[in-house]
Amino acid sequence: MAERTILYERLTWPQLREAARAGQVVIIPFASIEQHGPHLPVDVDLRLAREVCLRAAQRNPNCLVMTPMAFGFEPHHMAWPGTIDVDWDVLIRYGVCVVSSLAHHGFRRILIINGHGSNRPILEMIVRLAQVKHPEILVAGQSWFALGKVAEAFQPLQESSHTSHACELETAAYLAIDPDAVDMSQAVADYSFRRSPHFWADLTGKRPDADSTVPLIAMEYFATGSSTGVRGDPSKATAEKGQAALEAAADEVAAIVEEMRARAILPPPDHHDADVEALKRQAAARSA
Ligand SMILES: [Zn+2]
Numbered sequence: 001m002a003e004r005t006i007l008y009e010r011l012t013w014p015q016l017r018e019a020a021r022a023g024q025v026v027i028i029p030f031a032s033i034e035q036h037g038p039h040l041p042v043d044v045d046l047r048l049a050r051e052v053c054l055r056a057a058q059r060n061p062n063c064l065v066m067t068p069m070a071f072g073f074e075p076h077h078m079a080w081p082g083t084i085d086v087d088w089d090v091l092i093r094y095g096v097c098v099v100s101s102l103a104h105h106g107f108r109r110i111l112i113i114n115g116h117g118s119n120r121p122i123l124e125m126i127v128r129l130a131q132v133k134h135p136e137i138l139v140a141g142q143s144w145f146a147l148g149k150v151a152e153a154f155q156p157l158q159e160s161s162h163t164s165h166a167c168e169l170e171t172a173a174y175l176a177i178d179p180d181a182v183d184m185s186q187a188v189a190d191y192s193f194r195r196s197p198h199f200w201a202d203l204t205g206k207r208p209d210a211d212s213t214v215p216l217i218a219m220e221y222f223a224t225g226s227s228t229g230v231r232g233d234p235s236k237a238t239a240e241k242g243q244a245a246l247e248a249a250a251d252e253v254a255a256i257v258e259e260m261r262a263r264a265i266l267p268p269p270d271h272h273d274a275d276v277e278a279l280k281r282q283a284a285a286r287s288a
Contacts, residue, residue, distance in 0.1 A: 006054065006065055008026060020108075024063055026064050026066050028112045028113070030112050030115065031045040031048075031115040032046065032071060032074060032083075033071055033083065034084070035083050036166035037228050037230035039182060040182060041174075046068055048173050048174065050115075051173075052113055055247070056249075056251075056253035060254040063254075071084050072084075073121075074118065080223075092125045099137075108138065108265060110140075111140055111260060112139070113142065113253060114144070117165070120143060138265050147248070147252045149249065149251055149252040153247070154241065154244060154245045155206055162208065162231075164232050165226070165230060168232055168236045168237045172240075172242030173242035175237055184234075189235060193225030197209070
């Protein structure tokens with residue numbers, strides 16, 4: 001399939017009508033324009049999320065890639081030049097509007113692939129709100145770097161202690177896509193963030209040590225834990241590591257598209273007037 005035809009924005013309305021009728025899954029990249037240290041452009045999250053979606057669509061003809069939702073949630077991250085911050089409620093409503101429009105046009109399965117860590121709570125609310133607003137569709141999302149196959153592919157190659165921001169993983173992935181846009185002479189480690197058993201973050205979920213179970217939900221101002229705008233060690237990045245991570249992410253997204261296509265969309269019942277014994281029999285039948 002030529003690249004033109006996997007891009008939602010490049011199709012005509014009759015083609016999009018046909019795509020909706022054919023049950024195509026729409027994948028929406030969700031990202032940010034955000035400083036990524038002195039060595040990377042500010043479009044890292046946008047470029048990587050979109051790249052994963054494009055590679056997935058090249059693998060699986062049953063999906064289209066939507067125009068990205070380019071901006072993200074950044075109030076903690078304005079200490080360096082370049083970052084664009086959009087209010088949380090605007091982003092959530094914007095995302096629900098995009099999904100609602102797709103639902104209106106007959107698309108029934110929508111997958112949002114996020115590239116920006118601080119979009120996670122926004123993504124979750126978009127998915128939850130759009131789902132209850134449109135019970136006739138299935139909407140889901142995840143951050144590309146959090147996919148299990150990315151951890152499987154990248155962690156064995158990883159040389160830095162953790163990945164967080166403009167780090168070994170993000171720099172490697174950008175090197176795999178566009179090495180000329182990465183200034184590796186400016187890529188230096190920044191481990192300013194004070195990690196402790198419950199204050200840590202890692203893009204692929206790698207635990208710092210045996211005492212660490214799950215990180216607390218917390219977001220101190222980003223510059224309290226980074227001097228250069230980096231968290232991690234981008235100097236360890238190579239294009240080969242990035243290629244492995246992107247390919248793993250694309251494989252998993254392509255598989256998720258099929259999983260979503262196979263998942264029946266059930267009308268939500270209302271049990272206020274239901275017979276309890278009948279519900280128990282139904283539960284037994286469905287559990288068998
Ligand atoms: Zn990033």
